Amino acid sequence: xxxxxxxxxxxxxxxxxxxxxxxxxxxxxxxxxxxxxxxxxxxxxxxxxxxxxxxxxxxxxxxxxxxxxxxxxxxxxxxxxxxxxxxxxxxxxxxxxxxxxxxxxxxxxxxxxxxxxxxxxxxxxxxxxxxxxxxxxxxxxxxxxxxxxxxxxxxxxxxxxxxxxxxxxxxxxxxxxxxxxxxxxxxxxxxxxxxxxxxxxxxxxxxxxxxxxxxxxxxxxxxxxxxxxxxxxxxxxxxxxxxxxxxxxxxxxx
Amino acid sequence: xxxxxxxxxxxxxxxxxxxxxxxxxxxxxxxxxxxxxxxxxxxxxxxxxxxxxxxxxxxxxxxxxxxxxxxxxxxxxxxxxxxxxxxxxxxxxxxxxxxxxxxxxxxxxxxxxxxxxxxxxxxxxxxxxxxxxxxxxxxxxxxxxxxxxxxxxxxxxxxxxxxxxxxxxxxxxxxxxxxxxxxxxxxxxxxxxxxxxxxxxxxxxxxxxxxxxxxxxxxxxxxx
Numbered sequence: 001x002x003x004x005x006x007x008x009x010x011x012x013x014x015x016x017x018x019x020x021x022x023x024x025x026x027x028x029x030x031x032x033x034x035x036x037x038x039x040x041x042x043x044x045x046x047x048x049x050x051x052x053x054x055x056x057x058x059x060x061x062x063x064x065x066x067x068x069x070x071x072x073x074x075x076x077x078x079x080x081x082x083x084x085x086x087x088x089x090x091x092x093x094x095x096x097x098x099x100x101x102x103x104x105x106x107x108x109x110x111x112x113x114x115x116x117x118x119x120x121x122x123x124x125x126x127x128x129x130x131x132x133x134x135x136x137x138x139x140x141x142x143x144x145x146x147x148x149x150x151x152x153x154x155x156x157x158x159x160x161x162x163x164x165x166x167x168x169x170x171x172x173x174x175x176x177x178x179x180x181x182x183x184x185x186x187x188x189x190x191x192x193x194x195x196x197x198x199x200x201x202x203x204x205x206x207x208x209x210x211x212x213x214x215x216x217x218x219x220x221x222x223x224x225x226x227x228x229x230x231x232x233x234x235x236x237x238x239x240x241x242x243x244x245x246x247x248x249x250x251x252x253x254x
Numbered sequence: 255x256x257x258x259x260x261x262x263x264x265x266x267x268x269x270x271x272x273x274x275x276x277x278x279x280x281x282x283x284x285x286x287x288x289x290x291x292x293x294x295x296x297x298x299x300x301x302x303x304x305x306x307x308x309x310x311x312x313x314x315x316x317x318x319x320x321x322x323x324x325x326x327x328x329x330x331x332x333x334x335x336x337x338x339x340x341x342x343x344x345x346x347x348x349x350x351x352x353x354x355x356x357x358x359x360x361x362x363x364x365x366x367x368x369x370x371x372x373x374x375x376x377x378x379x380x381x382x383x384x385x386x387x388x389x390x391x392x393x394x395x396x397x398x399x400x401x402x403x404x405x406x407x408x409x410x411x412x413x414x415x416x417x418x419x420x421x422x423x424x425x426x427x428x429x430x431x432x433x434x435x436x437x438x439x440x441x442x443x444x445x446x447x448x449x450x451x452x453x454x455x456x457x458x459x460x461x462x463x464x465x466x467x468x469x470x471x472x473x474x475x476x477x478x
Contacts, residue, residue, distance in 0.1 A: 027425070031438030038435035041269045066435065067345075067425035074331035075425060079341040160434065164443050188441035189256070 023061040024217065026051050027081035030066035031160055034183045034241045035087050038066075046241040047085035050104065053233050057224035070137050070159060076207060082217060087177060089139040089202045098207035099215055101222040104234060106249050108198025109143055110178035114167055115191035121173055123196030128152040130172035133162040140175045143200055167191055177202060179242050259445050266436060266449045273429045274453065280346060280428070281415040284353035288414075289407070291354060292361035297391065299362065300369050310362075317359035323420055326352040330424050345424035353417055357410050364406040368399035401472040408465045412458050429453060 028036040028047055036045040043064055055062040065081050072084045076098070087107075090100050111132075113121045121130065124147060131154040134140040144155050158165065162174040167190040176184075178198040185192050206221060208214040228234040235245045298310045317325065330348045334340040343351075372395050380390040422431030429450055437446035 029438075030427070030431075030435040033438055033441075037439035038432070039439045040265065041272065041432065041436075043435075065425050066427055066431070068423045068431075068434075071327075071331070071423045071425065074327070078331050078334040079338070080334075080425065160438070161443065163441065184441075190441055 023063050024051070024055060024058075024083065024221075025063045025065055025081040027065045027067060027072045027075050027084045028086045029069040029072065029160075030064075031069070032086060033180065033187065035180060036066075036085070046237060047087070049237045049240070050228075050234070051085050053228055053237065054221055054224045057227055058220050060220075068159060069135060073137065076209065079209065082214075083206045083208050083221070085206060087180070087204045088207055090205050091139050091142065093142075094207060097210065099210045099218050100205040100207055101218055101225055103203035103205045103249075104225055104229075105179070105204035105238075105246050107177040107179050107202050107204065107246055109140055109175055109200045109202060110181045110198050111173050111175055111195040112163075112166060112181045112185070112192050113173045113195045114169055115193045117172070118193040118195045121195045124175075124199045125149075126195075127173060130154065131156055131170075133158050133165055133171040133174040135160070135162060135176070138176075139202065140177075144175060163188065163190055163192065179244070179246050183242060258448075259442055262440065262442055263445045263449050266433075266446060269436065270429055270432055270449055270453050273427070273432045274457070276346075276426075277415065277418050277429050278457070280350055280353065280418045280421065280426075281411070284350050284357065284414055285411050287350070287354040288358040288361055288410075291358040292365055293396075295358060295362035296365035296369060299366050301387070314359045314362055317356050318363075322352065322356045322417055323423065325356055326420060326424060345421060345426040348424055349418065349421040349426055353414055356417070357414050361407055361410055364410075365399060365403050368403035369395055371402050372398045401469075404469055404472055405465075408461075408468075412461065415457060415461075416454060 026047075030036050030038050030043055032045075034045050036043070036047045038044070043066065048064065051062050051064070065075070067075060069086065072081075072086060075081045076084055087105060088094070090103065094100075109124075111121060111123060111127065121127065124144075127144075127147075128149050129152055132144060133156050134144060136157040136159055141155065141157055144150060144153060147153070156171055162171075162176070163184055165171050166174045173195060178194075181192075181194060184190070185194065206218075208218040208221075225234070229247065234247045238245045238247050295310050295314065298306050299314075326349065329340075329352055330343075330345070376394055376398065377390065380394045385393070418428055419430035421428050422434065427435070433446045433450035437443045440446065
């Protein structure tokens with residue numbers, strides 16, 4: 001009896017798992033300017049345009065699912081979404097669990113401080129003895145913890161609003177990618193400044209579940225990204241939102 | 255000190271207002287379901303029905319003893335790793351389910367307290383005229399208990415409305431989620447969170463008017 005119930009549950013699970021989904025469900029926070037954010041109830045940004053362009057190439061529909069950042073990977077893992085478009089950085093840990101497309105953004109980690117403090121804090125070395133905010137579950141947390149002097153840094157993880165807490169002086173700095181940092185400083189009313197040069201190359205790509213359907217979808221999306229790189233669409237999207245083309249490896253861009 | 259951006263707040267009003275129905279929907283459905291479930295749980299506990307009584311005690315202990323956010327994550331992201339079919343449940347349903355379970359545990363205890371608060375003589379009087387246990391509960395005890403429990407239950411309903419703000423972690427954009435996303439685009443945190451706070455406050459105040467009416471109605475029988 002128990003076996004029957006179990007196999008019924010399993011069969012149901014297999015049946016409902018999306019096979020070749022014609023609607024790509026894309027998870028994002030909707031709260032990461034200028035990659036994914038909302039104005040007047042309209043979701044927009046770099047990642048939104050990218051996913052629409054990809055879907056146009058593959059002939060799929062795209063459905064955006066917004067949720068707080070910390071829920072995104074769980075939602076991908078449990079099959080509620082098919083990928084995450086939220087500047088997800090390729091890390092060994094994530095690669096062990098998910099399959100990635102080729103990178104579509106090349107960027108660096110950047111220390112940002114309250115305006116006026118950039119002479120005091122000039123890069124990752126000057127974070128010793130200071131409090132630093134990072135987004136919970138982001139790769140910047142891992143990056144800081146891997147610094148040789150990590151135990152001297154007071155790393156604080158946030159669900160959101162690290163920019164605000166740095167501007168308010170609750171923490172000495174935050175670490176995020178260089179491109180969004182620069183955009184935040186330019187576009188927001190917050191008194192913030194870049195502290196020193198970017199200190200690590202990061203590559204963003206789209207993660208998919210490592211199963212048959214996930215791999216198939218990854219291949220389809222990856223091919224679309226190749227096309228978008230070749231025909232210049234990706235560079236255009238980058239220029240539109242970031243005033244710079246960040247879609248090529250840093251060495252190549254120089 | 256910068257001045258409040260009133261124009262921006264004004265622009266946010268229709269945006270947030272658009273999410274009020276979803277918040278109310280989640281809270282209302284959860285409230286009705288939780289009330290029914292809580293009444294059943296309370297009755298099981300009061301009548302000390304064998305076995306069931308123990309199960310209910312564990313249920314109440316678990317759902318009162320763990321945070322709502324933990325329960326939502328457990329159900330929405332955790333369990334599907336074992337029971338794949340759970341992924342077909344959407345965020346709204348999961349949020350309603352979580353709110354129902356969580357608040358029914360609390361409500362069951364306040365209903366139980368209210369039932370036990372009904373004077374023993376009322377039970378005995380009803381039994382002496384030959385009422386069955388279900389008649390006794392339905393006609394004598396529960397109406398009196400409802401009056402006692404109403405203010406606390408209303409408090410839980412208010413908590414529930416505010417609890418819907420956790421649904422954003424399950425991918426449901428409700429009032430708070432909408433405000434968070436707008437704030438992320440504009441960096442006007444104060445304005446965005448102020449608007450959403452005023453919305454919650456207005457909803458709860460409106461309900462409080464209803465609560466006062468309901469209490470007057472329930473108290474009619476004992477009014478002097």
